[in-house]
Amino acid sequence: MKGWCKHHLSIGLCLGRCTSTGKSKSTARKEIQNCFLSLACMQAMAEHPGNRGIEWRGDWYETEFKGLYAASETFRQVVEEWNGPKGPNTLIHRSIGVNVGEDLFMSYTDLLIEYSQLDVAEEVSILLTDHMWNIFHIAALHGWMKTPSYFHRKLHDQVVGLLDVGKDQEAAAALNRVAGALLQIESGTGRTALHTAILMHGVNSTFSLGLIALERCASSAHTSTHPCSFWSLSYSKCCIMHCPLFWVDTSLGDWILQRRWLKSNLPMSICRTPETLSDTASSTIFMVIPRATTPLARLPSKH
Amino acid sequence: MDFNLNAAVIKQMNKVVPVYTDSANSIGMGTLHHITEEISNIVTKHLFQIGDQMRLANSTFEEAYKV
Numbered sequence: 001m002k003g004w005c006k007h008h009l010s011i012g013l014c015l016g017r018c019t020s021t022g023k024s025k026s027t028a029r030k031e032i033q034n035c036f037l038s039l040a041c042m043q044a045m046a047e048h049p050g051n052r053g054i055e056w057r058g059d060w061y062e063t064e065f066k067g068l069y070a071a072s073e074t075f076r077q078v079v080e081e082w083n084g085p086k087g088p089n090t091l092i093h094r095s096i097g098v099n100v101g102e103d104l105f106m107s108y109t110d111l112l113i114e115y116s117q118l119d120v121a122e123e124v125s126i127l128l129t130d131h132m133w134n135i136f137h138i139a140a141l142h143g144w145m146k147t148p149s150y151f152h153r154k155l156h157d158q159v160v161g162l163l164d165v166g167k168d169q170e171a172a173a174a175l176n177r178v179a180g181a182l183l184q185i186e187s188g189t190g191r192t193a194l195h196t197a198i199l200m201h202g203v204n205s206t207f208s209l210g211l212i213a214l215e216r217c218a219s220s221a222h223t224s225t226h227p228c229s230f231w232s233l234s235y236s237k238c239c240i241m242h243c244p245l246f247w248v249d250t251s252l253g254d255w256i257l258q259r260r261w262l263k264s265n266l267p268m269s270i271c272r273t274p275e276t277l278s279d280t281a282s283s284t285i286f287m288v289i290p291r292a293t294t295p296l297a298r299l300p301s302k303h
Numbered sequence: 304m305d306f307n308l309n310a311a312v313i314k315q316m317n318k319v320v321p322v323y324t325d326s327a328n329s330i331g332m333g334t335l336h337h338i339t340e341e342i343s344n345i346v347t348k349h350l351f352q353i354g355d356q357m358r359l360a361n362s363t364f365e366e367a368y369k370v
Contacts, residue, residue: 063308
């Protein structure tokens with residue numbers, strides 16, 4: 001839709017330019033016919049450097065305002081606040097724009113799930129060809145903090161719906177796909193979405209905790225061998241350089257025991273190479289997230 | 304950008320099939336990728352303009368949007 005409007009506006013501008021110089025409409029049309037669309041765009045943009053030659057002439061209120069008001073809770077809050085006694089604010093926090101975008105994303109996804117049979121588990125595991133980002137990577141980069149919890153709820157609904165009709169295998173497959181999506185790494189830095197989330201927003205951010213909860217939901221339901229959530233952070237130079245994260249729960253005992261325990265318990269799908277857990281890998285970065293259940297009890301005692 | 308228009312279109316569709324998605328290999332441009340690409344960051348810029356307009360014209364949020 002956007003591209004269509006852009007091209008037609010460009011042609012319109014080009015037509016206006018030609019007719020304003022005294023040429024007949026037929027001459028102008030002939031010029032356009034002999035002109036590639038890209039050239040027409042460039043000519044139009046050159047004449048309007050301020051707004052790149054393309055300016056929306058439609059009705060912002062009927063399109064943007066009503067659309068955002070319907071889709072975004074954050075936007076409705078801004079409207080209510082600015083129409084209130086305090087009036088408009090001169091300081092607009094960055095999170096407002098970010099949250100409106102996130103609200104839009106969730107509203108669109110809700111619609112697609114309800115009306116277009118969107119398979120959430122399948123969609124979240126699709127990687128972009130260029131950067132190998134799945135939607136969790138993108139959400140982390142955008143700072144969409146509520147998105148992991150949102151997908152957690154949607155996955156739960158999807159799985160419960162499948163189990164209700166006796167499609168146990170499909171439910172397990174959906175969980176597997178989401179668990180796989182959380183292990184997907186981007187091509188540039190080799191980071192999972194959780195790596196990116198922790199690097200950008202911190203270990204205890206809403207985003208990181210939401211992803212961890214989602215991982216537990218996706219993995220614990222169909223596997224009993226790795227009930228504890230362990231994530232080996234990438235030990236690429238880039239990752240270490242930008243985030244010397246070393247956060248290990250001290251209740252797990254000393255580091256040697258931790259390493260042995262990790263070595264024997266960490267899923268190889270998470271630990272991409274055995275070298276990640278070598279004894280000399282001082283540069284290896286781990287984040288250990290203990291659960292309150294049995295895994296900690298399995299750790300051999302120091303004494 | 305027009306959410307209501309897009310919502311009306313989505314409600315008429317039975318199934319969304321992205322063109323550039325290879326679902327079997329989990330690679331391509333997924334539906335969710337399409338959505339994130341369409342959501343631009345012009346909201347903040349418009350809010351600044353609306354705030355200015357509201358102060359200048361002593362108008363409501365909605366009236367400022369209509370200008």
